[in-house]
Amino acid sequence: MTDVAYAGTPQAGPAFITARGLEKHHGQTHALRGVDVTIRQGEIVAVMGPSGSGKSTLLHCLAGVITPDTGEVTIDETQISALTEDQRSRFRLTRLGFVFQFGQLLPELSAEDNVALPLMLAGTRRARALVQAHSWLARLGLEGMERRLPSELSGGQAQRVALARGLVNAPAVLFADEPTGSLDSLTAERVMETLTEVVRNTGTTLVIVTHDARVASYSDREIFIRDGRVTSPALEGAM
Amino acid sequence: MGPLRLLIFGTRGNWGRLAGIAVGVGIGVLLALMLVAGANALETRDIRASWLQPSVSELSTATSGDTLAARSDDIFGGNRIDRLDVAVPTHGNATIPGMEAPAPGTYMASPALAELIENAPPPQLQDRYGEPAGTLPEGLLASPDSLVVVVGGTPEEVSALSSAGVVVSFDPAAYGGNQNYQTLALVGALAILIPAFLLVAVSTTLGSAARAERWQTLRTIGASRRFVKRVALTEAAGTAILGATLGVGGFFALRPLLALLPVAGERLVADDLTVSITVVLVVAVAVVIGAVLAASRSVRHAGGSATSQAVFEQTPSVARVIPLLAGLGLFILVSAFAGQIPVPLAVPIVASFALIAIGLLIAGPYFTWLTGTWFARLAQTGDAVIASRRIVRTPRAGFRSVAGLVAATFVITVFAFSASAGVRAGAYTSDPLLPDDAVAANIDLDTDITAASVEERLSQVSGITGVYFTYTNGEGTYIAGDDAQTLTDNALAAEIGEVTGGIYSLTPDGPALHEATISTLDGTRISDIIVRTDSRASSIEETRTALLTLEGVNRSAGAWTRAEFVADTDSDLATQFTEIGRLAIVIVTLLAAAVLAIATIAALYDRKRTFSLLQLIGMHRNTLTKIVSWETLVPLLSILAPTILLGWLTAHMLITSLSERSLSWPDSLLGISLAATGLMVVVSIVLAARVGNTITRSSENTRRE
Numbered sequence: 001m002t003d004v005a006y007a008g009t010p011q012a013g014p015a016f017i018t019a020r021g022l023e024k025h026h027g028q029t030h031a032l033r034g035v036d037v038t039i040r041q042g043e044i045v046a047v048m049g050p051s052g053s054g055k056s057t058l059l060h061c062l063a064g065v066i067t068p069d070t071g072e073v074t075i076d077e078t079q080i081s082a083l084t085e086d087q088r089s090r091f092r093l094t095r096l097g098f099v100f101q102f103g104q105l106l107p108e109l110s111a112e113d114n115v116a117l118p119l120m121l122a123g124t125r126r127a128r129a130l131v132q133a134h135s136w137l138a139r140l141g142l143e144g145m146e147r148r149l150p151s152e153l154s155g156g157q158a159q160r161v162a163l164a165r166g167l168v169n170a171p172a173v174l175f176a177d178e179p180t181g182s183l184d185s186l187t188a189e190r191v192m193e194t195l196t197e198v199v200r201n202t203g204t205t206l207v208i209v210t211h212d213a214r215v216a217s218y219s220d221r222e223i224f225i226r227d228g229r230v231t232s233p234a235l236e237g238a239m
Numbered sequence: 240m241g242p243l244r245l246l247i248f249g250t251r252g253n254w255g256r257l258a259g260i261a262v263g264v265g266i267g268v269l270l271a272l273m274l275v276a277g278a279n280a281l282e283t284r285d286i287r288a289s290w291l292q293p294s295v296s297e298l299s300t301a302t303s304g305d306t307l308a309a310r311s312d313d314i315f316g317g318n319r320i321d322r323l324d325v326a327v328p329t330h331g332n333a334t335i336p337g338m339e340a341p342a343p344g345t346y347m348a349s350p351a352l353a354e355l356i357e358n359a360p361p362p363q364l365q366d367r368y369g370e371p372a373g374t375l376p377e378g379l380l381a382s383p384d385s386l387v388v389v390v391g392g393t394p395e396e397v398s399a400l401s402s403a404g405v406v407v408s409f410d411p412a413a414y415g416g417n418q419n420y421q422t423l424a425l426v427g428a429l430a431i432l433i434p435a436f437l438l439v440a441v442s443t444t445l446g447s448a449a450r451a452e453r454w455q456t457l458r459t460i461g462a463s464r465r466f467v468k469r470v471a472l473t474e475a476a477g478t479a480i481l482g483a484t485l486g487v488g489g490f491f492a493l494r495p496l497l498a499l500l501p502v503a504g505e506r507l508v509a510d511d512l513t514v515s516i517t518v519v520l521v522v523a524v525a526v527v528i529g530a531v532l533a534a535s536r537s538v539r540h541a542g543g544s545a546t547s548q549a550v551f552e553q554t555p556s557v558a559r560v561i562p563l564l565a566g567l568g569l570f571i572l573v574s575a576f577a578g579q580i581p582v583p584l585a586v587p588i589v590a591s592f593a594l595i596a597i598g599l600l601i602a603g604p605y606f607t608w609l610t611g612t613w614f615a616r617l618a619q620t621g622d623a624v625i626a627s628r629r630i631v632r633t634p635r636a637g638f639r640s641v642a643g644l645v646a647a648t649f650v651i652t653v654f655a656f657s658a659s660a661g662v663r664a665g666a667y668t669s670d671p672l673l674p675d676d677a678v679a680a681n682i683d684l685d686t687d688i689t690a691a692s693v694e695e696r697l698s699q700v701s702g703i704t705g706v707y708f709t710y711t712n713g714e715g716t717y718i719a720g721d722d723a724q725t726l727t728d729n730a731l732a733a734e735i736g737e738v739t740g741g742i743y744s745l746t747p748d749g750p751a752l753h754e755a756t757i758s759t760l761d762g763t764r765i766s767d768i769i770v771r772t773d774s775r776a777s778s779i780e781e782t783r784t785a786l787l788t789l790e791g792v793n794r795s796a797g798a799w800t801r802a803e804f805v806a807d808t809d810s811d812l813a814t815q816f817t818e819i820g821r822l823a824i825v826i827v828t829l830l831a832a833a834v835l836a837i838a839t840i841a842a843l844y845d846r847k848r849t850f851s852l853l854q855l856i857g858m859h860r861n862t863l864t865k866i867v868s869w870e871t872l873v874p875l876l877s878i879l880a881p882t883i884l885l886g887w888l889t890a891h892m893l894i895t896s897l898s899e900r901s902l903s904w905p906d907s908l909l910g911i912s913l914a915a916t917g918l919m920v921v922v923s924i925v926l927a928a929r930v931g932n933t934i935t936r937s938s939e940n941t942r943r944e
Contacts, residue, residue, distance in 0.1 A: 063855075065855055085860075086859060088857075089859050090857065090859070091857070093857025093859075094857070096856075097856075098856050100852065104852045106849055106852075107551075108628040108632045108633070109625070109628050113628065117856075120621035120624055121621035121853070121857065121859070121862060126618065126620070126624060127619065
């Protein structure tokens with residue numbers, strides 16, 4: 001199922017996300033050391049590596065959450081590393097989606113409000129945003145749970161709500177950072193099946209950061225990262 | 240480093256949190272000690288200077304061996320001078336403790352007054368008192384700034400003064416013994432103590448979510464509940480002890496500065512600012528016990544999963560309004576039956592003030608929840624939705640941020656309205672016959688001086704532009720129409736009505752003059768002398784000296800300008816309350832800003848993972864400012880109107896219970912104070928949002944590996 005490519009080279013099609021020569025320091029730590037990555041539209045890519053290898057830093061650079069010390073990132077012809085912080089925030093809000101390890105739902109907000117949040121933050125009135133939120137919740141099998149608080153949902157349900165929130169603004173790219181890290185294997189499998197099915201149906205590009213080979217197996221391609229550098233799969237296999 | 244020390248001091252973040260708690264506790268302890276010391280200092284200085292108000296009996300009982308005394312207020316350059324005329328026989332039965340009484344024709348002045356006398360030409364000040372006979376010892380004075388003069392006189396001279404009496408004793412008796420004064424001081428102290436304790440309470444909640452998570456993590460990895468409790472209690476007790484030590488140390492370090500604070504226009508004496516070791520221990524131990532109890536409570540709630548972040552509160556019950564209503568009811572009873580209450584009035588007044596002030600803080604979460612529910616229904620934007628849901632789910636935490644502001648608004652309203660009663664009481668402010676450049680004096684009832692003798696004495700004074708008189712025949716007070724026209728050149732001229740010569744009678748109730756029923760001033764005697772000057776300070780003071788040394792002038796009543804009549808209300812009890820109030824307003828406003836900033840930043844710290852997530856998905860920086868604004872303004876506005884209304888009611892009942900005064904609309908004090916508070920709210924919100932943007936920027940807050 002998985003097609004492994006070396007050094008982040010896409011198999012075919014035009015490049016949608018391009019990162020060139022990314023360098024990033026966190027204090028004394030050299031988190032990224034000249035990373036080049038290319039991802040095509042609609043592709044599902046897993047970024048793999050051990051803890052502290054720099055994979056989350058890479059994801060945050062690709063998503064414009066942080067700016068690299070050197071190098072540039074382009075998504076759909078927009079060079080995001082050249083944007084101001086406010087412009088990057090706006091870009092993330094309207095073009096990108098995110099799913100995190102613990103779902104990271106706002107505990108005070110109901111499932112529907114959590115899902116509608118990106119739209120409301122982008123300026124959509126709540127009444128309109130809820131229509132789309134309900135649609136996504138239904139699509140992900142959460143009908144009837146719109147008014148529930150995160151504390152009233154199971155781990156798998158909460159992660160699906162988080163997934164709905166990541167997709168509600170019809171993002172061009174969905175970034176997922178250890179999306180099944182807090183789930184048992186069966187629930188994780190279901191969440192990954194739902195996630196990949198939805199992004200394939202919508203043509204959304206998916207970038208998953210994980211150190212779980214089972215999660216990575218759902219991707220089209222894996223990018224290995226160690227000590228801030230993209231490495232070869234052969235080397236990773238040997239290690 | 241053992242596990243206990245490592246857990247407490249192991250991280251830089253925890254150091255910052257502990258330092259924040261210690262500083263907050265320290266400020267609270269410092270203020271509490273300052274208030275106790277301030278109360279002690281005021282009492283000590285009142286007792287020390289109480290000989291200036293000796294207990295006297297009727298003059299008619301005087302014998303040749305009696306000491307006679309007459310107290311009066313004098314003024315120079317706008318400064319009030321306490322004057323005591325004494326006639327002490329050689330072997331008199333009452334002597335001023337700690338000094339020899341001045342002989343007739345001489346005076347003894349306080350150092351501050353002696354300096355004024357030395358720097359002014361004798362006709363402006365010294366000539367009022369005679370020849371100098373020494374300086375009053377500092378041990379007899381309330382403050383280094385006190386302006387006091389003891390003037391020696393013969394028994395005949397002193398007994399001629401209207402305020403004279405036979406001295407029974409010069410023994411000290413504190414002015415603080417006045418029940419109204421004690422009540423006002425207690426109300427002022429409470430007004431500051433409540434927000435001070437709020438600051439301590441809010442400081443100890445700094446990083447509570449991080450701490451709770453820490454205890455949960457410890458429990459998850461197998462630490463016993465007992466061990467977790469030991470860590471929490473050690474941390475809380477250590478921080479509280481450090482804070483209390485900082486507060487006590489700060490108090491002794493700042494004591495000389497506190498002494499510089501003018502109370503009733505005079506500095507305090509640093510040595511009077513004392514606090515007993517018992518008080519220090521009680522305050523410190525209370526703070527430590529409070530912190531330990533709070534920590535013990537936080538540990539009790541630790542035990543669930545480390546990942547469960549949502550800690551919702553129970554919906555506040557309407558029963559929270561009961562203490563507020565009880566305080567209000569008690570106040571209404573007090574003001575309705577002020578004269579018939581069997582206990583000292585101070586007890587129910589202070590109790591109801593405390594019940595209302597604390598009741599507002601107890602009722603706050605209920606009002607916050609109520610308004611939050613309504614706000615949640617209306618919220619349509621992201622920031623409003625996030626803020627409203629947080630307010631509804633955690634109303635106590637939501638209200639905690641603005642609790643200091645609510646207390647400050649209440650205190651500001653109470654004191655600003657109370658101050659209005661003091662300032663408006665100056666009846667002479669509306670006297671149409673006292674131009675700004677004039678000095679007026681009253682004539683003794685049993686004196687029959689003539690206009691000619693007065694004019695002759697005043698002709699020796701430079702800068703006088705006119706001398707005018709009012710007359711009395713025992714039934715009314717009259718003025719010549721021509722004089723009235725000359726004198727009424729102020730803003731009230733239009734209100735006195737048309738004056739066309741002849742004789743007019745003065746009514747005590749208003750500026751209007753009425754044509755008199757008498758057609759001539761024959762058979763009347765002089766009632767008041769009004770002397771107009773060229774407005775120069777030297778002319779006014781020389782005129783005053785001339786009037787005060789003029790035979791027949793009621794020297795006990797003094798000689799005053801319009802501005803001085805108004806300023807004299809400073810010596811009034813109500814105005815002392817105004818001073819306490821102004822001080823309280825400044826302190827509580829600063830405390831409120833500190834409580835708001837600390838509580839808001841603490842809340843942001845507790846939710847930094849949530850806000851990091853929102854920033855990650857693209858929330859604009861301004862959105863955080865909007866969220867903080869909603870979370871501050873909604874709880875504040877939910878109780879602002881009742882707070883101001885209750886503040887006004889409290890001021891009304893306080894003033895009408897303790898005095899004959901009535902409340903009027905406050906001067907600019909209320910507006911300025913509320914504007915300053917509003918400005919601090921804005922600054923706190925902006926600061927908190929900035930700090931929030933910084934602390935939530937780290938992407939590390941969104942995951943655990």
